[in-house]
Amino acid sequence: MKNESSTSVRPFRGFPAFYWTEVLVQAHESLAMATSMVVQGVLLVFVWILNPGLIGVALVGAVLFSTFQMGARVLNEAAYVRIDHKANDLYLAGPLSAEAYFLGMSAGILTVYLGPVIVVGVLATIVVPLNAAELVLLLGLGAAVWVSAASIGYVFSTAFRDNRAIWAYSSLFFNIFGVLPPVFYPLALFPVALRPVALLMPPSAASSLMQWATGVTALSTGQIALAAGGLVVEAVGLFAFAVYWARRTVRGR
Amino acid sequence: MTDEALWSRDLRKVYRTKGSPEVEALAGVSMNVRRGERVALLGRNGAGKTTFLKIASTLLRPTSGEIRVFGFDIDRTPERARPYIAVVPQEGKPFFHLTPREQVYTYLRARGLTRETAKARTEESLHRMGLTEFADRLSITLSGGQRQRTMVATVIATEAPLLFLDEPTIGMDPFARRSVWSSLRLLTQRGSTILLTTHYLDEAEALSQRLYIVERGRVLVSGTSDDLKRAVGGTLKVLLLRGATRVEQFRSFGECVPDGDSLSVIVAPERLGELMDVAVRNQLTATVGPVTLEEAFLRVVGRSIDEE
Numbered sequence: 001m002k003n004e005s006s007t008s009v010r011p012f013r014g015f016p017a018f019y020w021t022e023v024l025v026q027a028h029e030s031l032a033m034a035t036s037m038v039v040q041g042v043l044l045v046f047v048w049i050l051n052p053g054l055i056g057v058a059l060v061g062a063v064l065f066s067t068f069q070m071g072a073r074v075l076n077e078a079a080y081v082r083i084d085h086k087a088n089d090l091y092l093a094g095p096l097s098a099e100a101y102f103l104g105m106s107a108g109i110l111t112v113y114l115g116p117v118i119v120v121g122v123l124a125t126i127v128v129p130l131n132a133a134e135l136v137l138l139l140g141l142g143a144a145v146w147v148s149a150a151s152i153g154y155v156f157s158t159a160f161r162d163n164r165a166i167w168a169y170s171s172l173f174f175n176i177f178g179v180l181p182p183v184f185y186p187l188a189l190f191p192v193a194l195r196p197v198a199l200l201m202p203p204s205a206a207s208s209l210m211q212w213a214t215g216v217t218a219l220s221t222g223q224i225a226l227a228a229g230g231l232v233v234e235a236v237g238l239f240a241f242a243v244y245w246a247r248r249t250v251r252g253r
Numbered sequence: 254m255t256d257e258a259l260w261s262r263d264l265r266k267v268y269r270t271k272g273s274p275e276v277e278a279l280a281g282v283s284m285n286v287r288r289g290e291r292v293a294l295l296g297r298n299g300a301g302k303t304t305f306l307k308i309a310s311t312l313l314r315p316t317s318g319e320i321r322v323f324g325f326d327i328d329r330t331p332e333r334a335r336p337y338i339a340v341v342p343q344e345g346k347p348f349f350h351l352t353p354r355e356q357v358y359t360y361l362r363a364r365g366l367t368r369e370t371a372k373a374r375t376e377e378s379l380h381r382m383g384l385t386e387f388a389d390r391l392s393i394t395l396s397g398g399q400r401q402r403t404m405v406a407t408v409i410a411t412e413a414p415l416l417f418l419d420e421p422t423i424g425m426d427p428f429a430r431r432s433v434w435s436s437l438r439l440l441t442q443r444g445s446t447i448l449l450t451t452h453y454l455d456e457a458e459a460l461s462q463r464l465y466i467v468e469r470g471r472v473l474v475s476g477t478s479d480d481l482k483r484a485v486g487g488t489l490k491v492l493l494l495r496g497a498t499r500v501e502q503f504r505s506f507g508e509c510v511p512d513g514d515s516l517s518v519i520v521a522p523e524r525l526g527e528l529m530d531v532a533v534r535n536q537l538t539a540t541v542g543p544v545t546l547e548e549a550f551l552r553v554v555g556r557s558i559d560e561e
């Protein structure tokens with residue numbers, strides 16, 4: 001054989017190049033980038049009007065919500081390029097590994113949309129204020145939320161044959177995980193009976209842990225274990241499942 | 254590594270969808286493509302061509318049967334074959350927010366080519382497909398034909414050992430189609446193997462060394478285009494003006510098809526003189542020409558439909 005590698009497709013083969021492809025694709029979408037913070041901005045204004053004392057919680061929530069949103073964008077993007085462009089046929093019938101395709105796409109979206117989130121993160125650091133340990137915790141929690149959302153998004157994207165059907169589900173996904181639970185407001189304001197559910201949802205679990213770390217919300221040891229343990233298990237489990245699913249769905253049945 | 258680029262035996266594919274009846278897309282397709290060949294897969298819409306291509310390119314699992322790419326069993330170990338293949342998917346589109354230059358280059362990089370090789374191949378491929386002028390425009394601003402050229406440029410730039418092209422020239426103008434043909438010929442001269450589907454029978458005839466006609470998931474005929482023409486009774490077609498009422502006098506020469514008040518007769522070259530005598534005796538004006546692949550295709554597939 002005269003070109004490329006003669007070996008079989010290695011795990012994560014082609015990740016850097018496909019990541020760069022996705023960065024280029026997303027970087028041309030300046031309007032989408034500009035509007036990516038609209039919901040967070042509106043919710044911050046609501047919180048500011050209703051209770052300015054909670055703006056610190058809301059700013060931290062906006063950072064975590066944004067990392068969730070950047071992951072969730074994978075749902076629309078993966079479905080769009082598969083259904084409309086047949087790009088998965090082009091890329092996956094070749095030496096690029098399925099997991100590199102999934103992860104490259106997810107990381108590319110993250111990179112391009114990260115700028116405005118960093119700005120909100122800096123604001124949060126100043127307003128709350130966050131110390132170095134809390135900032136590291138925020139980064140770790142944001143990463144776990146992003147991995148979970150990107151994994152769920154990619155797996156869900158493979159279930160659709162029509163892009164229009166996705167719009168309803170992505171809106172549901174966005175609101176149920178990001179807007180409704182205590183991400184922009186303290187866990188203490190959420191109904192007691194539903195708090196375990198909120199502590200199991202990645203964005204609200206991460207927000208609750210940040211509220212606990214900054215002294216806004218008191219959490220019991222059990223609640224901390226539930227939120228932190230759940231988040232780690234979800235991030236690792238969902239990522240592993242998404243990699244498995246990406247490999248499995250290269251071939252239709 | 255075998256000399257057979259692609260080999261399949263009794264390949265079957267049944268689509269099962271909840272609430273819908275089963276669809277048997279492939280009903281036992283056996284095929285072999287040798288390294289360096291250009292082979293066309295022809296058939297009506299829904300005949301099974303794309304299903305076969307998807308299975309062969311490791312994107313779909315067969316229901317039963319065997320299929321190998323360069324000797325690798327792609328049902329069991331598709332990842333072994335993937336480094337050797339590249340695909341132009343049916344109705345595939347480049348990323349709208351990449352330029353053709355970015356599309357081809359990043360694709361080659363994602364396949365593991367070095368920067369230098371990817372850059373050189375990108376420029377050569379864009380030039381071959383006549384895309385140099387548009388190479389730095391976002392694909393969203395290009396016409397449908399230019400986007401399709403970008404897809405073909407992307408895949409031929411890989412120079413992969415086995416290329417699958419599903420209707421690669423759809424929407425292209427005649428000049429662009431010929432650019433694709435010459436690029437594909439060059440690729441096979443360099444050692445690549447090509448399996449393509451097309452509904453343009455002139456393309457199949459100009460480009461492929463062998464062809465397979467598929468109908469309802471089965472191979473009806475395989476061979477060269479001349480083999481196919483001979484299979485319909487001759488390589489010449491005689492059009493007899495106002496001959497439609499004299500069908501009986503010409504039936505013994507070959508297949509007769511009335512066309513308005515004219516009659517077309519497929520005839521072997523050795524019986525042409527005899528047929529022309531009969532035409533002259535009946536004072537009919539005759540025009541002789543070669544049987545086209547399209548005519549042969551229509552007759553072969555038409556016969557099969559009649560038998561069904």
